[in-house]
Amino acid sequence: MNFNATLIGQMITFGLLVLFTMKYVWPPIIQAMQDRQKRIADGLASAERGMREQELAKVKAAQLLKEAKQQAAEIVAQAHKRANEVIEQSKLDARTEGDRQLAAAKAEIEQEANRAREQLRHQVVSLAIAGAGKILRREVDEAANAALLDDLVAQL
Amino acid sequence: MSETGHSMTGYIVHHLTNLRFDLTEMHFLHGEETGGFGVIHLDTLLFSVGLGALFLWLFMKAAKTATSDVPGPLQNFCEIMVEFVDTQVKDSFHGRNPVIAPLALTIFVWVFLWNAMDLLPVDLLPSIAGLLGIPYLRSVPSTDLNSTFGMSISVLLLVYYYSIKVKGPIHFTMEILTHPFGKWFMPFNLLLRIVEDLAKPISLGLRLFGNLYAGELIFILIALLPWWVQFTLGWPWAVFHILIITLQAFIFMVLTIVYLSMAHEDH
Numbered sequence: 405m406n407f408n409a410t411l412i413g414q415m416i417t418f419g420l421l422v423l424f425t426m427k428y429v430w431p432p433i434i435q436a437m438q439d440r441q442k443r444i445a446d447g448l449a450s451a452e453r454g455m456r457e458q459e460l461a462k463v464k465a466a467q468l469l470k471e472a473k474q475q476a477a478e479i480v481a482q483a484h485k486r487a488n489e490v491i492e493q494s495k496l497d498a499r500t501e502g503d504r505q506l507a508a509a510k511a512e513i514e515q516e517a518n519r520a521r522e523q524l525r526h527q528v529v530s531l532a533i534a535g536a537g538k539i540l541r542r543e544v545d546e547a548a549n550a551a552l553l554d555d556l557v558a559q560l
Numbered sequence: 561m562s563e564t565g566h567s568m569t570g571y572i573v574h575h576l577t578n579l580r581f582d583l584t585e586m587h588f589l590h591g592e593e594t595g596g597f598g599v600i601h602l603d604t605l606l607f608s609v610g611l612g613a614l615f616l617w618l619f620m621k622a623a624k625t626a627t628s629d630v631p632g633p634l635q636n637f638c639e640i641m642v643e644f645v646d647t648q649v650k651d652s653f654h655g656r657n658p659v660i661a662p663l664a665l666t667i668f669v670w671v672f673l674w675n676a677m678d679l680l681p682v683d684l685l686p687s688i689a690g691l692l693g694i695p696y697l698r699s700v701p702s703t704d705l706n707s708t709f710g711m712s713i714s715v716l717l718l719v720y721y722y723s724i725k726v727k728g729p730i731h732f733t734m735e736i737l738t739h740p741f742g743k744w745f746m747p748f749n750l751l752l753r754i755v756e757d758l759a760k761p762i763s764l765g766l767r768l769f770g771n772l773y774a775g776e777l778i779f780i781l782i783a784l785l786p787w788w789v790q791f792t793l794g795w796p797w798a799v800f801h802i803l804i805i806t807l808q809a810f811i812f813m814v815l816t817i818v819y820l821s822m823a824h825e826d827h
Contacts, residue, residue, distance in 0.1 A: 407706060408599040409583060414608060414701075414710030421612045421670060426662040429616070432623040433642045434661075436635070439628030 529557045568784055575682060575780050578704065579603040579689075579696045590695065601704055608701040611673040615666070641669060648814060653821035657722070660820050667711065668813040674702040675772055675805030679798060682779045702772040702808075705765065712764035715816050716757065722823040735826075764815055771808050775801050 533553055580589040584598035622638035631639060645665045653660055677700045689697035701707040724732050736753045737746045775797075782794045 406594065406599070407709070408595065408597050408601070410599075410601040410604055410704065410706035411710045411713070413600060413605050414707050415714050417605070417609055417612055418666075418670075418711050418714050421616065422659070422663050422666045424616050425619070425666045426659060429619040429623045430642070430662040430665065432626040433619070433635075433638055434646065436626035436628050436631070437639055437643065440631075443628055 525557070525560050529553070529560065571784065572777075572780055574696065575686065576698070576703075576777075577696045578698050579694060588695075601698075601706060603697050603699065604701050604704040604707055607677060607699055608670075608674060608707055611677070611701070612670055615669045615673060619669075641665065645813070649817055652814070652817050653824070655726075655821070655824045657820075657824065659718075660817060663718070663820075664813045664817050667816055668809050671702060671711075671768065671812050672805060672809035674700060674707065675808055677701070678703075678772060678776055678779065678801060678805060682776070682783050700772060700776055702768055703776050705769050708765040708769040709761065711812070712761035715764065715819060716761045719757075719760070719819050719823045722820060726824050727826070760819055764812060768808050768812055771804055775804060 578601035580593075580595065580599050581587070581602050582589055582595040582599050584596065589595055589599065618634070619638050619641075622635045625632070626635055642665060645668055646661055649661045649664055680699060685699040686697045698704065723735075727735065737743070737749055739749060740752070741749055778797055779794070779801075782790055782797060785793065
């Protein structure tokens with residue numbers, strides 16, 4: 405239980421141990437720990453950021469969806485309107501066309517009727533002349549009476 | 561009866577005797593022989609150097625492969641120790657000093673390993689040594705006053721070194737002479753300071769030594785009981801001792817940090 409040179413030996417050992425710990429043990433371990441701490445902090449921060457961004461994206465997506473729906477509704481409404489317009493226009497066109505065609509047909513009918521009447525008149529005249537010719541075969545000079553007949557035709 | 565008593569005393573004394581080597585006369589000391597300051601305790605030195613090497617080997621192995629990725633078990637363990645010590649240092653020391661934290665780690669782990677030798681059966685290592693022809697062996701370095709005081713005196717030297725380095729020689733001298741009672745009580749202040757600074761290493765060294773010496777002595781006494789009752793006392797004492805060895809290492813470390821942080825601060 406005496407103090408002796410062991411004391412000095414222990415002090416030297418202690419000093420060397422501290423020196424080695426200071427140089428080779430402490431710095432790498434504490435460095436690794438600090439690096440990891442930083443990485444974890446960074447990771448947490450980026451996770452936080454990601455979550456916030458996702459939140460924003462959600463809001464944005466909802467907004468876009470709403471806009472799209474609104475646009476679609478507008479387009480549908482416009483299409484309905486346009487369809488109605490087209491139908492109305494078509495009805496109008498059809499009616500006009502019908503009227504036009506009706507008028508044309510009526511005109512044609514009139515024309516045909518006129519032509520038939522003319523023809524009939526000519527035939528009646530020819531028939532009358534033929535009848536009269538048969539009756540007046542001898543006395544009536546066709547050439548002398550042609551002017552008279554034409555006058556008659558014009559009067560019919 | 562007296563024969564048994566004598567052998568018991570012999571057993572205890574044998575267990576409490578170091579393997580001594582006199583450097584001045586270059587021979588081993590036996591029995592009751594006492595040497596001067598030139599004697600060294602080979603067992604104390606051997607075990608403390610060996611345990612120190614074990615500590616350095618473990619931690620340097622971890623430090624060499626230290627990564628900020630997922631740590632392995634060894635690195636994890638070392639990081640827990642480092643972080644524990646670092647927290648203690650940061651709690652009581654607010655300056656910047658690259659020595660204190662590694663110093664505290666060394667003290668904590670080294671003293672813990674010293675103390676942990678106490679948990680080995682008291683007869684194990686001395687018996688093996690006896691078979692090898694070594695007459696005396698004490699395996700717990702912290703039951704040797706030279707170990708505990710070697711460390712506490714080193715701490716005191718560091719305290720002085722940093723006091724002078726941080727405060728400057730003049731300011732430090734002024735502090736010694738004028739605190740705590742002002743400049744008119746210079747001799748008294750000086751006396752108080754001497755007592756204070758003597759108390760530091762003595763309390764540090766004696767506390768560790770006393771606890772571990774007493775612990776070892778009780779293990780030796782338990783070993784003197786009949787073998788079939790030894791475990792009834794030995795087991796609880798060993799469990800309790802796990803607390804003691806950790807606590808003493810912790811106290812030594814914390815007081816070192818506190819003394820060194822006082823050296824950095826103005827009173």
